[in-house]
Amino acid sequence: MSSPDELARDTPPPYKRRRTGDTPSPRSSSPDVLAGDPDDFRPPRRVSQRGGGLSQSPTKAQYLNDFSRSQTPSRPPSELARRSRSASSSGSRTRSQSPVHSTPSPSRTPRSQHRSRSPTSTTQSRSESSSPEPQQLTPPREPLKPNYRARLVLRGHTKAVSQVRISPNGRFIASASADATVKIWDANTGAHMDTLVGHMAGVSCVAWTPDSNTLASGSDDKAIRLWDRVTGRPKTTARKSAGQEMAPLRGHHNYIHCLAFSPKGNILASGSYDEAVFLWDVRAGRLMRSLPAHSDPVSGIDFCRDGTLVVSCSTDGLIRVWDTMTGQCLRTLVHEDNPAVTNVCFSPNGRFILAFNLDNCIRLWDYISGSVKKTYQGHTNQSFAIGGCFGVLDGEAFIASASEDGDVILWDVKNKELLQRVHGHEGVCFWVDVHGETMATAGQDGSIRVYRHIKQSGEVNGNGTRELSKAPSQGGMLQGELPIRQDDVKLEDAMS
Amino acid sequence: MNLLLSDDYLLQDYPESMTSTIRSGHATMLRFNRKGDYLASGRVDGTVVVWDLETMGVALKMRGHNKSITFLSWSKCGRYLLSTCQGWKAILWDLETGQRHREVRFRAPAYMAELHPENHNLFVASLFEEQPLLVDISEPVDVKRVLPSAPRRSNTDSDLALKEKQAKEDAKQMTTSAIWTATGDHIIAGTSKGKLNIIDAKTLEIIYTEKICTGVITTMRITGSGRDLLVNSQDRIIRTFRIPNLSVEDLDPDTIQLPLEHKFQDVVNKLSWNHVTFSATGEYVAASTYNNHELYVWERNHGSLVCMLKDPKEEQGVIEWHPSRPLLAACGLETGRIYIWSVISPQKWSALAPDFAEVEENVEYMEREDEFDIYAQEEIHRRRLDAEDEDVDVLSADHAKEGDDLENFRMPILFNLGESDSEDEFVAVSTGTMRRRSPGESQADLSAGAESAAPVRKKGGAGARGGRSKKK
Numbered sequence: 001m002s003s004p005d006e007l008a009r010d011t012p013p014p015y016k017r018r019r020t021g022d023t024p025s026p027r028s029s030s031p032d033v034l035a036g037d038p039d040d041f042r043p044p045r046r047v048s049q050r051g052g053g054l055s056q057s058p059t060k061a062q063y064l065n066d067f068s069r070s071q072t073p074s075r076p077p078s079e080l081a082r083r084s085r086s087a088s089s090s091g092s093r094t095r096s097q098s099p100v101h102s103t104p105s106p107s108r109t110p111r112s113q114h115r116s117r118s119p120t121s122t123t124q125s126r127s128e129s130s131s132p133e134p135q136q137l138t139p140p141r142e143p144l145k146p147n148y149r150a151r152l153v154l155r156g157h158t159k160a161v162s163q164v165r166i167s168p169n170g171r172f173i174a175s176a177s178a179d180a181t182v183k184i185w186d187a188n189t190g191a192h193m194d195t196l197v198g199h200m201a202g203v204s205c206v207a208w209t210p211d212s213n214t215l216a217s218g219s220d221d222k223a224i225r226l227w228d229r230v231t232g233r234p235k236t237t238a239r240k241s242a243g244q245e246m247a248p249l250r251g252h253h254n255y256i257h258c259l260a261f262s263p264k265g266n267i268l269a270s271g272s273y274d275e276a277v278f279l280w281d282v283r284a285g286r287l288m289r290s291l292p293a294h295s296d297p298v299s300g301i302d303f304c305r306d307g308t309l310v311v312s313c314s315t316d317g318l319i320r321v322w323d324t325m326t327g328q329c330l331r332t333l334v335h336e337d338n339p340a341v342t343n344v345c346f347s348p349n350g351r352f353i354l355a356f357n358l359d360n361c362i363r364l365w366d367y368i369s370g371s372v373k374k375t376y377q378g379h380t381n382q383s384f385a386i387g388g389c390f391g392v393l394d395g396e397a398f399i400a401s402a403s404e405d406g407d408v409i410l411w412d413v414k415n416k417e418l419l420q421r422v423h424g425h426e427g428v429c430f431w432v433d434v435h436g437e438t439m440a441t442a443g444q445d446g447s448i449r450v451y452r453h454i455k456q457s458g459e460v461n462g463n464g465t466r467e468l469s470k471a472p473s474q475g476g477m478l479q480g481e482l483p484i485r486q487d488d489v490k491l492e493d494a495m496s
Numbered sequence: 497m498n499l500l501l502s503d504d505y506l507l508q509d510y511p512e513s514m515t516s517t518i519r520s521g522h523a524t525m526l527r528f529n530r531k532g533d534y535l536a537s538g539r540v541d542g543t544v545v546v547w548d549l550e551t552m553g554v555a556l557k558m559r560g561h562n563k564s565i566t567f568l569s570w571s572k573c574g575r576y577l578l579s580t581c582q583g584w585k586a587i588l589w590d591l592e593t594g595q596r597h598r599e600v601r602f603r604a605p606a607y608m609a610e611l612h613p614e615n616h617n618l619f620v621a622s623l624f625e626e627q628p629l630l631v632d633i634s635e636p637v638d639v640k641r642v643l644p645s646a647p648r649r650s651n652t653d654s655d656l657a658l659k660e661k662q663a664k665e666d667a668k669q670m671t672t673s674a675i676w677t678a679t680g681d682h683i684i685a686g687t688s689k690g691k692l693n694i695i696d697a698k699t700l701e702i703i704y705t706e707k708i709c710t711g712v713i714t715t716m717r718i719t720g721s722g723r724d725l726l727v728n729s730q731d732r733i734i735r736t737f738r739i740p741n742l743s744v745e746d747l748d749p750d751t752i753q754l755p756l757e758h759k760f761q762d763v764v765n766k767l768s769w770n771h772v773t774f775s776a777t778g779e780y781v782a783a784s785t786y787n788n789h790e791l792y793v794w795e796r797n798h799g800s801l802v803c804m805l806k807d808p809k810e811e812q813g814v815i816e817w818h819p820s821r822p823l824l825a826a827c828g829l830e831t832g833r834i835y836i837w838s839v840i841s842p843q844k845w846s847a848l849a850p851d852f853a854e855v856e857e858n859v860e861y862m863e864r865e866d867e868f869d870i871y872a873q874e875e876i877h878r879r880r881l882d883a884e885d886e887d888v889d890v891l892s893a894d895h896a897k898e899g900d901d902l903e904n905f906r907m908p909i910l911f912n913l914g915e916s917d918s919e920d921e922f923v924a925v926s927t928g929t930m931r932r933r934s935p936g937e938s939q940a941d942l943s944a945g946a947e948s949a950a951p952v953r954k955k956g957g958a959g960a961r962g963g964r965s966k967k968k
Contacts, residue, residue, distance in 0.1 A: 209909065210906070211906075211908065211909075214909075214911075226911070235911045236911070246911060262550075264533075264550075264906060264907070264909070265906075265909045266548050266550060266551055266555070266909055267550060267551060281551040281552075281553045282551075282909055282911070283548070283551065283553055283554070283555065283909060283910060283911060284551075284553050284554075285911075286553065288551055288552075305893070307550070308499075309501070320848075321501065323501075324550065325550065326840075326841060328841065328843050328844075328847075329843065329847045329848050330501040330844075330847055331501055331847055331850075332847060332848055332849060332850045333850065334850055334851070347890035347891075348890055348891050349889070349890060349891055349892055349893045350893070351889070351890065352888060352890055364888060364890075366888075367501070368500050368501065370850060372880070372884070373884060373886055373888050374884050374888060375880070375881055375884060390890060392891065395891070397890045397891050413888060413890050414887060414888060416884070
């Protein structure tokens with residue numbers, strides 16, 4: 001049997017995100033760097049006490065060892081402070097807060113100048129002035145201010161991490177990697193809980209069931225596997241021979257690229273490079289329906305909140321909405337420019353579809369009228385199937401997306417204003433998932449980063465960004481150690 | 497949510513063709529839950545099977561009865577399911593765990609037991625050759641209260657001979673069917689002498705009696721709104737009635753009227769009816785026929801026959817109409833298969849290509865004024881972005897009802913059912929060869945399955961990873 005690495009290297013289509021595993025980042029697996037983490041993290045935090053909301057940028061910059069000098073070179077605190085002022089002054093249109101509290105990171109300044117062109121900024125200022133969105137707490141409209149701060153770096157994957165998903169109950173993080181494994185982490189402590197080994201090639205996607213107890217993973221070996229989160233083993237079917245492991249779901253003729261569970265957890269939808277969408281009966285592990293969906297690899301898939309609709313998208317530029325029950329196509333959405341669509345998701349209420357296009361745009365579609373309602377710009381997305389999602393803070397929605405320059409960008413849904421640019425990974429950031437105040441990102445550098453929203457109440461003091469114990473060093477452990485670890489997991493289960 | 501996109505409302509609202517057949521053992525009883533996403537079926541061997549209508553697969557199997565299931569009733573929340581069998585008992589199942597929640601024993605086989613519309617700890621049971629019971633299981637020891645079957649008499653004059661005669665008659669009155677009204681304040685009971693009683697659920701007194709037919713009342717159904725009553729009796733006539741509002745204050749029992757609306761019958765063939773059901777809205781009435789293969793569907797406005805569904809070559813027993821969709825489920829008496837009829841909505845081709853439209857006839861194309869004007873790419877892009885000034889709401893749901901749905905009980909997904917035995921009619925003999933399983937064999941298999949399932953279940957409860965891994 002050939003090693004997963006070799007298998008993963010076999011097949012390099014251009015823009016698929018797990019292809020990036022071809023360039024293993026040696027730093028990520030080195031324990032020395034891990035041991036150095038806390039020290040590297042601490043000094044810049046002190047900067048954050050002085051310089052307001054700057055903490056994570058210098059943190060990242062220092063930590064990433066000047067990965068991308070154009071974006072966030074590590075600089076002395078003084079310079080950072082200076083740049084932050086300039087950043088906040090340039091962003092003052094969009095924010096009424098004092099510079100100290102402004103969230104934009106230093107890198108925002110050059111970026112907003114050369115990337116977001118004038119149309120965007122005029123839109124920003126206009127919609128800012130006329131925006132009728134009052135928040136319940138404060139009489140004048142205080143714009144939603146996500147303030148995600150770097151909290152943990154989870155290392156252990158030996159190759160790029162293609163997708164990261166926070167479980168619906170917010171307690172676990174699952175990551176899929178080109179190293180053919182899926183890892184489960186504790187979202188709160190960052191402790192590595194399990195490594196799911198079984199796929200023969202890079203894993204592109206994971207999905208949680210609504211009860212957070214089961215994981216599905218899709219791989220380039222054309223199989224979908226279901227895992228028990230508690231035991232860290234494949235799901236078992238116990239009809240006559242108790243404890244028999246459930247066979248992987250096979251049927252796709254090519255790499256699995258995306259997965260989604262229905263809100264009830266009874267149906268699993270998968271999109272593949274074979275251009276079809278499959279709907280699986282999860283209980284029986286049976287292929288229920290295959291939809292001849294697209295004329296290019298299916299790049300994204302999602303269920304709406306009541307489970308009656310499935311949306312799929314493809315690099316052929318089409319977004320299709322399907323009826324789960326009948327398998328019929330109910331709507332097809334195409335933008336005039338026909339840019340490749342690499343990821344889709346429904347809005348929390350299921351009325352809109354967010355589509356990630358390869359022309360550096362994210363579009364919010366009203367699928368009933370078939371029109372684009374909003375276009376979000378400011379990130380880089382030209383060659384990878386990067387992901388993002390909706391996030392909700394204080395009853396206000398925002399959109400989070402990864403960017404190919406390694407950052408995560410958050411937009412206001414209504415006025416398309418850029419709310420926060422979070423510095424993330426060296427290399428491409430492939431995926432971001434938001435669950436309330438927790439945000440997790442997956443990067444080409446093989447690491448997973450966890451962020452936590454820190455509420456800005458008056459003066460920002462650094463104690464909110466307390467460095468928590470980081471336990472990722474248990475990373476790349478072997479499967480042989482699993483039984484011992486299961487006990488820990490169960491114990492932890494029982495306690496909470 | 498798919499309703500926003502489909503124009504299925506243009507389609508007919510009664511089923512027209514058989515769309516699927518499912519099977520798990522020999523089904524004798526069917527019931528949809530209120531939301532319509534699960535179908536419970538009771539089998540001859542006493543197993544209760546819950547089907548997921550979205551996947552058409554088995555969601556849950558519950559073993560506890562050992563005689564044929566006679567009736568099933570869902571609680572409002574969809575978490576509890578009450579089943580009665582010919583073996584003198586009723587079991588209330590908790591679908592969260594798949595275990596029995598309560599078990600109630602009777603002194604006779606039960607025709608049926610229906611849960612109170614709001615309270616899953618209260619149900620009314622009608623028994624064979626016994627008086628019906630109102631059973632309260634909210635306490636650890638269940639409280640059974642006997643309901644009367646004898647008709648309410650208005651004459652109070654003291655003719656001794658007449659009284660004796662009446663007493664004799666009353667002794668023969670047996671309630672064969674008892675259901676709740678929509679509010680749960682009253683019980684409507686049908687007797688073996690064709691009398692219909694309305695019983696106050698608090699005082700347990702009959703407040704209204706009417707002789708509505710000559711034969712035994714076999715089935716009674718009410719619509720979701722609770723305003724219409726459907727009665728099947730052995731005199732080969734299906735009747736519908738308007739139910740008066742019984743929940744009004746100071747209800748005078750003497751003013752209650754139960755007007756007959758329609759009589760459905762087959763005057764030519766003199767068919768009698770196995771089972772009847774209302775459609776989702778009550779607009780249609782469907783019935784399965786005795787000694788015949790057809791299902792009859794009438795509409796209630798004019799009382800005319802709409803269609804006859806005659807696909808499987810089998811007599812149908814219990815039939816059930818889906819609570820919201822034009823979908824009808826019936827179980828075959830001979831094979832115990834569950835047949836499902838519904839409407840097949842055609843694929844709209846314009847949905848596949850948004851720049852195409854389906855037109856009935858040729859339409860002259862009207863060109864937009866600026867349709868072929870050439871603008872710079874940036875200009876177009878800028879205009880597009882500027883046009884996006886509409887306010888969008890991505891959070892609040894359109895219908896409050898949907899929100900309720902999400903808060904309802906969610907059935908755990910079990911992985912240990914193995915291959916759903918909708919296919920278990922066929923056994924693989926060797927590669928590529930299948931043969932139909934003989935009835936006796938499948939029974940043996942089922943009991944074996946029950947044996948092996950029991951220890952696994954226990955193990956799962958103890959937290960081992962073998963068993964019901966999805967259980968919390």
